[in-house]
Amino acid sequence: MEKFTKISSIAAPLDRANIDTDAIIPKQFLKSIKRSGFGPNLFDEWRYEDHGEVGMDNSKRPLKKDFVLNQEQYQGAQILLARENFGCGSSREHAPWALEDYGFKAIIAPSFADIFYNNCFKNGLLPIVQSNEVMDELFAFKGEITIDLATQTIRTDSQTYDFEVDQERKRRLINGLDDIGLTLQYADEIKAFEVQYFKTYSWI
Amino acid sequence: MPQTLYDKLMSAHIVREEATTSLIYIDRQLIHEVTSPQAFEGLELAGRTPWRLDASIAVPDHNVPTTDRSSGVSGIEDPISKLQIETLDKNCKAFGINEIQMNDIRQGIVHVVGPEQGATLPGMSIVCGDSHTSTHGALGALAFGIGTSEVEHVLATGCLWQSKSKNLKIEVNGKLNELVSAKDVALYIIGQIGTAGGTGFAIEFTGTTIQDLSIEGRMTLCNMSIEAGARVGMVAVDDKTIEYVKGRPMAPTGEQWDKAVTYWETLHSDEGAHFDQTISLDAKNIKPQVTWGTSPEMVVAIDGVIPDPDKESDPVKAESIKNALNYIHLKANTPINTVVIDKVFIGSCTNSRIEDLRIAASVVKGKRVANNIKLALVVPGSGLIKQQAEAEGLDKIFTDAGFEWRQPGCSMCLAMNADKLEPGERCASTSNRNFEGRQGQGSFTHLVSPAIAASSAIAGHFSEVK
Ligand code: SF4
Numbered sequence: 001m002e003k004f005t006k007i008s009s010i011a012a013p014l015d016r017a018n019i020d021t022d023a024i025i026p027k028q029f030l031k032s033i034k035r036s037g038f039g040p041n042l043f044d045e046w047r048y049e050d051h052g053e054v055g056m057d058n059s060k061r062p063l064k065k066d067f068v069l070n071q072e073q074y075q076g077a078q079i080l081l082a083r084e085n086f087g088c089g090s091s092r093e094h095a096p097w098a099l100e101d102y103g104f105k106a107i108i109a110p111s112f113a114d115i116f117y118n119n120c121f122k123n124g125l126l127p128i129v130q131s132n133e134v135m136d137e138l139f140a141f142k143g144e145i146t147i148d149l150a151t152q153t154i155r156t157d158s159q160t161y162d163f164e165v166d167q168e169r170k171r172r173l174i175n176g177l178d179d180i181g182l183t184l185q186y187a188d189e190i191k192a193f194e195v196q197y198f199k200t201y202s203w204i
Numbered sequence: 205m206p207q208t209l210y211d212k213l214m215s216a217h218i219v220r221e222e223a224t225t226s227l228i229y230i231d232r233q234l235i236h237e238v239t240s241p242q243a244f245e246g247l248e249l250a251g252r253t254p255w256r257l258d259a260s261i262a263v264p265d266h267n268v269p270t271t272d273r274s275s276g277v278s279g280i281e282d283p284i285s286k287l288q289i290e291t292l293d294k295n296c297k298a299f300g301i302n303e304i305q306m307n308d309i310r311q312g313i314v315h316v317v318g319p320e321q322g323a324t325l326p327g328m329s330i331v332c333g334d335s336h337t338s339t340h341g342a343l344g345a346l347a348f349g350i351g352t353s354e355v356e357h358v359l360a361t362g363c364l365w366q367s368k369s370k371n372l373k374i375e376v377n378g379k380l381n382e383l384v385s386a387k388d389v390a391l392y393i394i395g396q397i398g399t400a401g402g403t404g405f406a407i408e409f410t411g412t413t414i415q416d417l418s419i420e421g422r423m424t425l426c427n428m429s430i431e432a433g434a435r436v437g438m439v440a441v442d443d444k445t446i447e448y449v450k451g452r453p454m455a456p457t458g459e460q461w462d463k464a465v466t467y468w469e470t471l472h473s474d475e476g477a478h479f480d481q482t483i484s485l486d487a488k489n490i491k492p493q494v495t496w497g498t499s500p501e502m503v504v505a506i507d508g509v510i511p512d513p514d515k516e517s518d519p520v521k522a523e524s525i526k527n528a529l530n531y532i533h534l535k536a537n538t539p540i541n542t543v544v545i546d547k548v549f550i551g552s553c554t555n556s557r558i559e560d561l562r563i564a565a566s567v568v569k570g571k572r573v574a575n576n577i578k579l580a581l582v583v584p585g586s587g588l589i590k591q592q593a594e595a596e597g598l599d600k601i602f603t604d605a606g607f608e609w610r611q612p613g614c615s616m617c618l619a620m621n622a623d624k625l626e627p628g629e630r631c632a633s634t635s636n637r638n639f640e641g642r643q644g645q646g647s648f649t650h651l652v653s654p655a656i657a658a659s660s661a662i663a664g665h666f667s668e669v670k
Contacts, residue, residue, distance in 0.1 A: 017520060018399070018499060022639045027620055031267070031284035033241035033291050035352075051645055054284060084520075085400050088433075089639060091335035092239060093351035114403060114435055115335060119351040166224055166367075179353065180250070183361045186220055186227065190255075190363055193219040193229060201216075203456035203464040204231050204328065 001124050003176035007105050008146040009078035012068050013139050019082055020089030021116065025098040028053055038094055039101030043069060069102075079145055081138055082109040086127075087116025096123040106147050108154070110135050121169045122179060128154065128163045149174060206474035208371045209440055210406040213346035213471070217329045225367045230358050231328040235262035235301065236314045237292040238620070239333025243356035244295040254299055255362035261323050262296050262303040264289045265313045267621050270583050270610035273307055285621055299359075312586025312612040315339040315553035319423065320586055322452025326441045326468040331358055336553050336636065338429040342422035343449065344441035344471040349430065369436060370480040372405035373473075376413035378487035383669050385563065386421030387555055387634065387653035389413065390428040391493035395503040397483060402434030405481070408473060409439050413487040419448040420559040427554045428636050431500040440472035494540045494666050495638050495651040497528030502638075504540055506656060506668050512536035531640055532648045533628075541666045543650075546629040548573075548580040548661040549643070550607075550654055552617035555634035556585030558592050560654040565598040567658035567669050573606035574664030580607045581623065583615040607661070619644040632660045 029041045031054060040058040045051075047069055049062035063070045069077075080099070086109040087095060096119045099107065106126040120127045126149060130138065137159065138145070146155040149170060154161045172182070198204065207215075220227040240262070247253070254260065267285035277293065280286040289306060296303035304310045310321060315336050318324040324340045330347035331337060333355040340347035350364065358364050374393060394401070407429050414422065422439045429437025439445075446465055449455050456464045473479075491505035502525075504510065510529070513536060516522040529536060534543065550556070550564050561584060573580045582602045584590040590612055593599055599609045616623040617635040619642065625631050627646030634657050635642075638649040652660065659669040 017524065020639050022641060026641060026645070027618055030238060031288060031620065033245070033288060035242045035245070045641065045645070085403075088399060089335075089637070091333065091349040091351055093242075093353060096351075111400065111403070113433070115349060115351060119353070122351065122353040168222065168225060179365070180252070180357050180360045183227065183357065183363060183365070187361075190219055190227075190229070190361065194256075194362075197229060201327070201464075201467070203460040204325070 001176045001178060004105065004124055004126060004149055004173040006146065006148045006150070007078050008144050009076070010074060010143070011079035011081050011108070011138065011145050012074040012077040013081045014068055015083060015139060017083035018085045018088055021087060021092060021095040022089055024087070024095040026052065030092060030094050035097055036101055038098035039103065042098040042102040043067070076103065078103055078105040079147065080104050080107045081135065082107060083135065084110045086112050088113040091115040093119045093123065096120050096125050100125050108135070108138060121173065124173065124176070126165070126173060130161060130163065134161055206477040208473040208477040208479060209344065209408055209438055209471060210346070210369070210371055210436065211477070213327065213329070214368060216327065217346070219363055225365050227363050228329060228366045229363055230259060230331055232323060232330045233260045233355070233358050234314045234318050234323070234330065234332035234337070235260055235355070236266060236332070236334065237264045237288040238266045239352045240295065240355055241288065241291045242352045243333070243359060244299065246353070246356040247299070247359055252360045254301065254359050257300050258302070259362060260301045260359070262292060262301050263311055263314050263317050264292050264306050266614045266618065268306050268611070268613040269622055270613050270615045271622070273611055277306055282622065309587040309591065312584070312589065313553045313556065313614055315427065316556060316585030316589065319343060320452070320588060322449060322455035325449060325455065325464070326445055326471055331364060335430045336427050338435060338437045339423050339427040339553055341426040341429070341436055341438035342419060343445055344438060344468065346436065346438070348435040369406040370404055371478070372402060372407045372434065373479040373482040374407055374409050375411040375482065375484045376409070376487055377411040377484070378413055379416070380413060380487045380490065383655050384490050384492055385653045385655060386417050386424040388490055388493045390425045391495065391500065391503045391651060392490045393485065394428065394432045394500045395493065396485065397432055399431060399499055399501045400433045402429060402432040405434050406436035406438065407432065407434045409437065414439055415442065418559055419444055420557040423557070424554055428500070431636055441468045492653060492656050492668060494656065496532070496534060496540055497525070498531055498638055498640050499528070500636070500638060500651060502528055503651070506541055506666060508540055510534055510536055510538045510540060541668070544576060544630070544665045545632050545650070545660060546576070546578050547625060547631040548577060548657050549583070549616040549631055549633040549635065550581065550657050551583030551585070551615050552635035553585065554636045555654050556583060556589065558589050560634065561589070561593050561598050562596070564654040564658040565601040567655055568605040568607070568662060569601050571605055571662045573661045576664045577661055580661045581610060581616060582607050583610045584612050586612045616643055618642060632657045632666065
């Protein structure tokens with residue numbers, strides 16, 4: 001996993017609440033058996049005029065000009081701004097995969113759906129919660145935003161906002177650590193637990 | 205200290221505790237073809253093997269065709285569906301995981317198969333790469349959906365890192381009105397608390413109404429906890445739970461059974477246990493429900509009217525009503541029971557169990573599907589349910605009424621297999637999600653109970669059971 005330290009980028013403002021995972025990556029693309037390559041189909045139905053299917057040459061498809069990711073000034077954005085309950089819907093990890101594959105590194109919204117929020121960390125994406133008031137300010141701000149995970153701050157040219165993040169998750173993101181390897185450090189503890197556990201719950 | 209059911213289940217599984225998160229032991233992992241390939245790919249790349257083979261059980265469901273399957277997996281027309289199912293078969297074989305394959309009589313939707321096989325037991329920690337894993341909480345299990353990297357994590361370590369949720373009690377008391385089902389209760393609750401109402405919580409459903417529900421009904425309710433924002437929905441163990449589990453193929457027997465039952469009987473919240481929030485509802489206020497919009501919280505009673513954004517004081521809500529009506533091609537203030545439908549889908553992990561099929565069959569018996577209905581589908585949740593329904597003659601009742609009787613799978617719940625809505629088509633569906641495009645691009649989904657789906661198929665528009 002890539003290390004996450006500090007990013008500075010323009011933020012793409014997606015001014016909608018309840019953006020669900022089906023909108024983030026429509027389900028026809030979930031059929032892949034790979035982890036990568038979902039970026040071109042991120043927000044597919046909002047982004048393209050035609051109906052997207054697996055295997056199409058996305059560079060040839062007609063774009064919806066007014067959709068934010070198609071606007072010149074937001075090209076290369078690594079930060080996404082959205083409204084409440086971002087990532088609701090299915091638990092499928094394709095949504096964070098698609099966001100990450102597109103090039104996003106952080107999403108700032110007033111709230112996230114639980115599973116989506118968890119899945120972000122596992123894929124090197126940083127979900128940040130900010131109040132509606134701060135979100136309004138960020139939506140209004142047009143310049144480059146800096147997110148510094150070490151100091152847990154978001155900076156615009158005139159403002160600094162703090163954000164919360166679980167310290168363990170922060171450590172893993174900053175060090176780009178793989179979850180499984182970390183857990184397997186406790187393999188002996190798990191085995192010891194099992195011995196006791198299967199004694200008590202012997203029918204499992 | 206008195207504990208909630210959720211707290212009991214969590215603490216029984218804690219391997220290691222850290223400041224804000226715990227390593228939880230996982231008893232059962234259910235696997236299907238959509239969210240597992242990348243997890244197996246990850247294992248293989250890292251040279252890892254499954255931690256405990258008999259923790260897992262796999263079954264293909266999302267992509268399986270529901271029509272003729274006589275030529276097996278190689279006969280699946282859609283190349284991607286075929287690839288996913290072949291990949292599941294291949295991975296299970298390579299890693300030694302127990303799989304119920306497509307043409308096995310026990311095959312079906314993973315959340316139907318788990319309880320049916322006794323792979324879901326009270327008190328277990330159960331995960332699956334699918335958000336509707338909450339369904340299994342109906343048996344007093346700690347069950348929740350996970351993402352694909354977590355699927356890989358559980359395969360490799362037998363455990364999962366979890367932080368504790370808060371406890372939410374949703375208490376429903378009283379006798380349900382006639383023909384009001386668990387599905388209506390679920391939709392009504394979501395209508396009351398909203399799709400984010402349960403976010404951050406584990407929900408325990410209690411009260412006399414819940415006690416009166418069958419295990420099937422409790423599964424329907426727990427299934428939709430996720431639509432209420434909660435990853436976990438549970439009902440305490442009672443005699444019905446134990447009765448349901450008894451004799452299932454993977455359930456314990458003999459001495460082990462007695463030992464298990466003694467433990468299972470402790471699986472309820474203690475008197476005086478602390479809930480962070482409690483919501484109390486009265487069963488007599490619950491009527492059959494129909495969703496009118498693009499979120500499960502956009503729901504009205506069958507005799508209700510579609511809301512008017514101009515009468516909504518909250519501008520964010522007004523905007524989402526407007527967006528939803530715009531998408532779903534309906535007008536504010538329309539009585540929902542005048543809305544004409546094109547297709548009907550009875551199935552999904554919410555409502556495809558034998559009880560659901562019996563109710564729907566009793567409604568359509570001796571009647572005919574309205575002329576404007578282009579397709580009415582009944583898709584049993586598993587091969588065993590299908591067999592049972594056929595033994596009771598339900599298939600005949602459905603086909604005589606003009607329904608199609610299909611093979612088990614997720615089917616039209618999501619537009620991933622051949623069963624899809626065309627753009628502009630409107631469907632009465634017993635599934636759990638009505639997001640934009642859920643059943644096919646540009647299609648319109650209205651969530652209802654099996655009884656309402658059946659009566660609407662006969663009427664050609666949303667209709668109460670006559
Ligand atoms: S029936 Fe629908 S909700 Fe249930 S597992 Fe299948 S796709 Fe998911």
